[in-house]
Amino acid sequence: MDATNPLSDVRAAAPIRVRSGRRIADRVLRVSCLVATLIGAVVLGSILLMLILEGVKGFSPGLFVEPTPGPGSDGGGIANAILGSLVLTLIGIVVATPIGVMAGTYLAEYGRTSKLADLIRFLNDILLSAPSILIGLFVYTLMVRPMGTYSGWAGGVALAIIATPVIVRTTEDMLRLVPGSLREAGAALGAPPSRVILSVTWRAASAGIVTGIILALARIAGETAPLLFTALNNNSWFSPTLMGGVANLPVMIYQFALSPYPNWQSLAWSGALLITVTILALSVVARLVIKNPKAR
Template sequence: MDARPNLAPASHGAAALAAPTWGRVRAGRRTADRALKILCALATLLGAVVLGSILLMLIVEGLRGFSLALFTEPTPGPGSEGGGIANAILGSLVMTTLGIVVATPVGVMAGTYLAEYGKTSKLADLIRFLNDILLSAPSILIGLFVYTVMVRTMGGYSGWAGGVALAIIATPVIVRTTEDMLRLVPGPLREAGAALGAPPSLVIRHVTWRAAQAGIVTGILLALARIAGETAPLLFTALNNNSWFSPNLMGGVANLPVMIYQFALSPYENWRQLAWAGALLITVAILALSITARVFLRGGKAR
């Protein structure tokens, strides 16, 4: 006698017992999934509303202060009318350029060493550890460090000290991005260059750097956006100036972040209006840099 017909009812019974339990689990998971999606959507909506309201207020208040004088005249004195922020714009451009010019070669070279030469060595591990500390360090501490090392030594505030402080902030961003981008370059590309008899330095310059150039440029632009709005380190290094600064960058140097901070807290309506205009200007600049960085990174991935 074939025993298989007797096994069929048992298997059907086990399936019948398991079906309700499995159905309840699936329904619970679907309910939890929907609830989590709703919570995430509400949190996203709340964040978008808050961010949108801040940007809308910044645009409305900032556009009121936009005029030709804003870009051609220096900041006015206390209680005076008119004026602009031309000296602050120029000071920010000078110190930001100085910072990124110093940080770029140091960051790219350090990132290249970590990705191509050091890799898992003890020195590379130490550099990564110090780089992570700099990435998470409050910018005000970097400002205090540069104040102790440069400002007190040179006998006063200067744009050089401000540029060095911004360079210290930008360097770890470039180091991390450069290392990550170089690690993404396929190994066969390096092996092909080595097979042709090229030394490692030549392979790095003409193969790996070219393959990762979009990511490296993206890191530089992100570092530039990072330091463009820094206020705390400039308070201890460059301070501010309501007139045109000296060509040698000695003495207080006007800059947008500190100007916005000081003018926003002032009792003068004219100063507060200039602070709104400066805040809008620096926000647009940082947004433009972030968009440019994304375009570079997307173009690099497409290639």
């Protein structure tokens, strides 16, 4: 380096300044990400801790075998709400699964880049991000008003509408990940496209499809807004026909948490803890299915 040439000094120092600036920017970004992560973890941990501390207080043997008590009553449980939530969620996922899987299969295997497929994807994205309360109002107008009463069937349909776009998106994405060579191998053996999809494509993507169904199940397990307009609630056991109000955990938690009765508030905390544990368990199962090499 020429000591008498100031330009050479600038050129020599420039790369050092650039690298130093990048190091500083990298450290600032790392610290920012770490701080944001800690803030999120603290907030989430505080919520979970409060939920556990308050929810465990209401746990008792009668919680799972007795129906919800009347206003101002002592004791009772949430057995009817648990059973109602299981029935509504089962109806929703049973209706949504075949529709979602078949629609996702059409988009990935048949429609692909067609205009109809693009329109379906666009509508599916809108439905995926639509507020659940709007879906509740839609089903209320479609089913509750014509029937003249709330029902578990309307609640199940509302939950199915929410779950379907999740299954559609996951199924399409998983099928698109299947190598084209597998389809070509099936076609080379003389199998029609339907047989290739049933025996090859679905089997290769089965883990991802099942994961999408589990995620959709976790998505609808805690929905409250659509059930307020469809199934509502009931402080006793619901009718076998599912007509009239059907007790369910989300609406029960909403109503009991806003009540002035300590017993109802305690049951609301216990129900909230139960739903949280259930959704956490479903999420863990979904991750285990994804990571299971045998399932792939």
